[in-house]
Amino acid sequence: MIWNRRTVLSSLAGVGVGAGIQSARAQGAAPASVSPGNRGSSGVTTLNGATLPYTIKDGVKEFRLVAQEIEHEFAPGTRVKAWGYNGRTPGPTIEVVEGDRIRVLVTNQLKEHTTIHWHGIFLPNGMDGVGGLTQPHINPGETYVYEFTLRQSGTYMYHPHADEMVQMAMGMMGLFIIHPRDGARAVDRDFAFMLHNWAVHPGTYRPDPAVMTEFDLWTINSKVFPAIEPMVVRTGQRVRIRMANLSMHEHPMHIHGFRMRVTGTDGGPIQESAQWSEVTTLIPVGATRDVEFVADAPGDWAFHCHKSHHTMNAMGHDVPNTIGVNQSDLVPKIAGLLPGYMPMGEAGMAEHQMHAGHMEGPENTMPMMTGIGPFGPLEMGGMFTLIKVRDGIESYQDPGAYKHPSGTLAYRLGGDRRVVTSAPMSPGMKMDHH
Numbered sequence: 239m240i241w242n243r244r245t246v247l248s249s250l251a252g253v254g255v256g257a258g259i260q261s262a263r264a265q266g267a268a269p270a271s272v273s274p275g276n277r278g279s280s281g282v283t284t285l286n287g288a289t290l291p292y293t294i295k296d297g298v299k300e301f302r303l304v305a306q307e308i309e310h311e312f313a314p315g316t317r318v319k320a321w322g323y324n325g326r327t328p329g330p331t332i333e334v335v336e337g338d339r340i341r342v343l344v345t346n347q348l349k350e351h352t353t354i355h356w357h358g359i360f361l362p363n364g365m366d367g368v369g370g371l372t373q374p375h376i377n378p379g380e381t382y383v384y385e386f387t388l389r390q391s392g393t394y395m396y397h398p399h400a401d402e403m404v405q406m407a408m409g410m411m412g413l414f415i416i417h418p419r420d421g422a423r424a425v426d427r428d429f430a431f432m433l434h435n436w437a438v439h440p441g442t443y444r445p446d447p448a449v450m451t452e453f454d455l456w457t458i459n460s461k462v463f464p465a466i467e468p469m470v471v472r473t474g475q476r477v478r479i480r481m482a483n484l485s486m487h488e489h490p491m492h493i494h495g496f497r498m499r500v501t502g503t504d505g506g507p508i509q510e511s512a513q514w515s516e517v518t519t520l521i522p523v524g525a526t527r528d529v530e531f532v533a534d535a536p537g538d539w540a541f542h543c544h545k546s547h548h549t550m551n552a553m554g555h556d557v558p559n560t561i562g563v564n565q566s567d568l569v570p571k572i573a574g575l576l577p578g579y580m581p582m583g584e585a586g587m588a589e590h591q592m593h594a595g596h597m598e599g600p601e602n603t604m605p606m607m608t609g610i611g612p613f614g615p616l617e618m619g620g621m622f623t624l625i626k627v628r629d630g631i632e633s634y635q636d637p638g639a640y641k642h643p644s645g646t647l648a649y650r651l652g653g654d655r656r657v658v659t660s661a662p663m664s665p666g667m668k669m670d671h672h
């Protein structure tokens with residue numbers, strides 16, 4: 239079946255986009271750059287990310303991806319030399335409409351060969367991007383052209399299929415989102431991100447691709463809490479979250495305050511009668527999941543991986559277990575050998591968070607637990623962020639901490655049960671997500 243311009247434009251209108259905006263974006267887009275915002279033309283917000291602009295040439299949407307080494311910051315305090323596309327990891331999100339014909343020019347600025355595989359997408363075999371099998375590798379300095387017509391909708395991915403273990407460990411991956419041509423399944427807020435793991439040994443600057451299971455950074459769109467953008471939503475809006483996982487572990491992603499309908503996988507949309515509800519949905523390795531919910535309760539709701547080691551930043555895993563161990567008689571002995579030694583961990587690890595601000599760790603290494611909320615330390619890191627639901631907001635800027643209405647806040651038994659208003663976060667300790 240052939241999709242003419244009118245069909246495509248009307249389908250764009252169906253997902254809330256005017257044709258004028260679309261063509262303005264297309265004309266204004268510079269090749270091989272990313273759009274200034276993280277919100278795509280059809281409305282997907284890639285957390286801390288960007289949408290790849292395109293130009294239209296002979297009715298084909300033409301995109302450019304440049305594979306390259308980049309400087310990347312997981313959160314203030316930890317920077318690495320990673321690999322990505324167009325200056326970022328994950329690469330910019332490709333956002334298109336079912337029926338589009340697309341052309342992607344892939345330039346390799348790495349010092350080794352690469353390819354791009356279009357994960358989950360129906361295409362001619364020779365466009366599948368498996369180096370050595372369906373195409374020669376893209377050597378350093380070369381540009382390859384992929385061109386195909388999109389025959390499906392849903393949430394997919396792109397990633398190298400060449401020296402894959404290394405290139406994905408270094409951060410090379412991106413989202414590929416195809417909107418249905420009939421405008422079906424429109425939502426008010428449409429968020430997307432990729433889950434990943436990194437081995438950045440404390441004090442080092444390059445991810446270690448040899449690590450197979452013991453990673454120390456767990457990221458949402460290559461950021462860790464508190465640097466992950468919150469998902470800001472107006473009360474009553476219908477929300478979709480698209481999650482993709484190219485890490486080496488599965489991630490049970492957990493929502494507070496709502497239940498999520500699982501509405502799609504990288505096999506495409508799930509028909510309504512077959513959708514199911516969960517508050518924790520597993521994102522398997524090499525898969526995507528779409529979930530939807532109606533944000534009918536205001537608040538600052540946590541959203542995170544439920545593997546508790548995945549909401550931590552860098553930590554040693556080979557430490558002796560000191561919980562319940564009285565170390566008082568050992569302190570003078572150890573302090574004689576290690577000046578400044580502090581015993582920790584007898585009652586638990588919460589005190590680690592309290593020391594994070596003034597105890598110096600290894601260079602280029604964030605504290606294991608971090609983030610300060612209106613009521614104190616959050617003791618989180620890694621794959622943790624917030625869904626901020628607010629009544630009547632006009633802007634999706636971070637609205638700050640939620641102010642709990644009287645009578646809706648847990649209180650200390652025997653304490654003064656006054657209305658406790660959320661204290662503003664102290665400057666310098668706020669949850670920075672840029």
Ligand SMILES: [Cu+2]
Nearest residue numbers: 489543545548
């Ligand atoms: Cu996880």
